[in-house]
Amino acid sequence: MAITNSYMQRVMEQVKQRNPGESEFLQAVEEVLESLQLVVEKDPRYEQYGVIERLVEPERFIQFRVSWVDDNGKVQVNRGFRCQFNSAIGPYKGGLRLHPSVCASVVKFLGFEQIFKNSLTTLPMGGGKGGSDFDPKGKSDMEIMRFCQSFMTELCKHIGPDTDVPAGDIGVGGREIGFMYGQYKRLRNEFTGVLTGKGLTFGGSLVRTEATGYGLCYFTQEMLQCMKNTSFEGKTVVISGSGNVAIYATQKATQLGAKVVALSDSNGYIYDPNGINLDVVKQIKEVEHGRIKEYVQRVSGAEYHEGCRGIWTIPCDIALPCATQNELNGDEAKVLVQNGVMAVAEGANMPSTPEAIAVFQENGVLFGPAKAANAGGVATSGLEMSQNSARLSWTFEEVDAKLQEIMKNIFHNAYNASVEYDCPGNLVNGANIAGFKKVADAMIAQGVCY
Ligand code: NDP
Numbered sequence: 245m246a247i248t249n250s251y252m253q254r255v256m257e258q259v260k261q262r263n264p265g266e267s268e269f270l271q272a273v274e275e276v277l278e279s280l281q282l283v284v285e286k287d288p289r290y291e292q293y294g295v296i297e298r299l300v301e302p303e304r305f306i307q308f309r310v311s312w313v314d315d316n317g318k319v320q321v322n323r324g325f326r327c328q329f330n331s332a333i334g335p336y337k338g339g340l341r342l343h344p345s346v347c348a349s350v351v352k353f354l355g356f357e358q359i360f361k362n363s364l365t366t367l368p369m370g371g372g373k374g375g376s377d378f379d380p381k382g383k384s385d386m387e388i389m390r391f392c393q394s395f396m397t398e399l400c401k402h403i404g405p406d407t408d409v410p411a412g413d414i415g416v417g418g419r420e421i422g423f424m425y426g427q428y429k430r431l432r433n434e435f436t437g438v439l440t441g442k443g444l445t446f447g448g449s450l451v452r453t454e455a456t457g458y459g460l461c462y463f464t465q466e467m468l469q470c471m472k473n474t475s476f477e478g479k480t481v482v483i484s485g486s487g488n489v490a491i492y493a494t495q496k497a498t499q500l501g502a503k504v505v506a507l508s509d510s511n512g513y514i515y516d517p518n519g520i521n522l523d524v525v526k527q528i529k530e531v532e533h534g535r536i537k538e539y540v541q542r543v544s545g546a547e548y549h550e551g552c553r554g555i556w557t558i559p560c561d562i563a564l565p566c567a568t569q570n571e572l573n574g575d576e577a578k579v580l581v582q583n584g585v586m587a588v589a590e591g592a593n594m595p596s597t598p599e600a601i602a603v604f605q606e607n608g609v610l611f612g613p614a615k616a617a618n619a620g621g622v623a624t625s626g627l628e629m630s631q632n633s634a635r636l637s638w639t640f641e642e643v644d645a646k647l648q649e650i651m652k653n654i655f656h657n658a659y660n661a662s663v664e665y666d667c668p669g670n671l672v673n674g675a676n677i678a679g680f681k682k683v684a685d686a687m688i689a690q691g692v693c694y
Pocket of ligand 1: 413488489508511567569593
């Protein structure tokens with residue numbers, strides 16, 4: 245679908261001029277504006293109040309120097325970012341990513357997507373995202389700690405439990421959140437829910453670690469059930485990545501009766517026709533912080549292939565891309581379709597290129613976009629914020645039940661919006677529209693500064 249509406253064309257042109265070379269951000273905006281054409285044509289208020297122009301410009305974008313000292317006593321300098329994109333429906337909320345590819349474009353695309361995702365959860369959270377081009381690979385625990393402390397020394401000036409509540413993302417798990425939380429507390433002398441994904445002994449929520457992967461499977465299960473009258477039971481599943489999202493998606497898909505046969509990292513992928521042994525993967529990735537290829541030394545019958553993209557050539561019923569943006573292109577989508585894939589749901593943010601999404605949609609493959617399918621992580625972060633504010637903690641079963649309910653509702657809200665706007669089953673449009681309306685109406689209600 246191209247942008248044909250003149251208002252949307254004008255806004256898109258302006259976004260391109262203002263953000264030259266920011267390809268990830270432009271890709272994310274273009275997809276949303278395509279979907280929202282259906283909405284602005286029905287309701288002139290959105291153009292009248294300049295909602296789309298305001299929506300595509302971050303409320304605040306902070307960039308800062310992060311200097312730290314490595315184990316050899318050498319000073320290192322990285323770049324830190326926090327994009328506070330939209331606070332219409334709640335405090336900014338979104339993860340922190342530590343990866344060499346992090347730049348303004350990546351942080352803005354992630355922050356922009358987060359606005360709609362957070363709205364879809366129905367919890368009161370605005371959209372934000374941050375991170376640094378720091379590469380955690382090969383760093384010692386002490387180096388990670390010194391980096392996280394230096395990063396938080398600046399970030400703490402801009403966040404707070406009622407202002408902006410960051411969480412983890414690529415390269416940021418429980419260890420990094422712990423170091424950052426400790427530094428925030430040291431600097432501010434306050435014990436508040438300023439970060440989510442915290443350790444269970446200091447305010448973390450049960451299920452937060454599992455939430456994105458579990459939520460992805462709950463969403464996919466509902467999509468399979470309602471749109472194809474089937475389930476994970478007996479299906480063959482390919483999952484890319486082997487980090488937090490991929491590991492817990494593997495666990496839940498397996499619990500729901502599927503066989504997960506492949507995982508990857510940025511170097512290559514493993515194929516295990518007997519079904520992935522998750523205990524081995526968790527030992528390698530969570531305990532030893534090792535590489536996925538080590539799996540084949542420990543499990544007989546498994547294969548390792550260099551090059552992560554080859555994972556999409558493995559025949560499967562369900563594909564769950566859970567690594568990073570643009571990891572699945574049009575040609576790879578065609579191979580998945582030729583091999584009989586029936587459903588694709590995105591655990592990572594924007595893992596499918598626009599060409600790949602078109603291939604899935606043209607071939608009747610069920611497609612669950614990231615904003616909806618991977619919202620379980622931030623939804624559970626929202627539940628962690630509630631528990632922190634109320635000074636209590638819910639059981640695993642309580643949080644898991646709420647997560648399941650939220651993911652089912654997200655599917656139905658996206659599906660119903662797709663029906664209301666004459667594109668039944670197009671969950672890309674449905675998720676964008678359902679996420680947008682609540683934010684846009686709040687922006688109109690709160691007025692424009694004269
Ligand atoms: P992790 O850091 O735990 O794992 C990331 C995984 O993706 C690793 O296996 C990593 O391999 C792989 N990867 C990273 N970059 C690339 C690349 N350029 N090419 C191929 N593989 C790559 O991150 P998460 O599991 O937390 O995040 C994965 C995705 O899910 C991201 O898109 C993130 O934004 C999204 N997400 C995460 C949420 C969460 O709660 N954690 C919530 C919602 C979305 P390697 O070790 O080789 O780098």
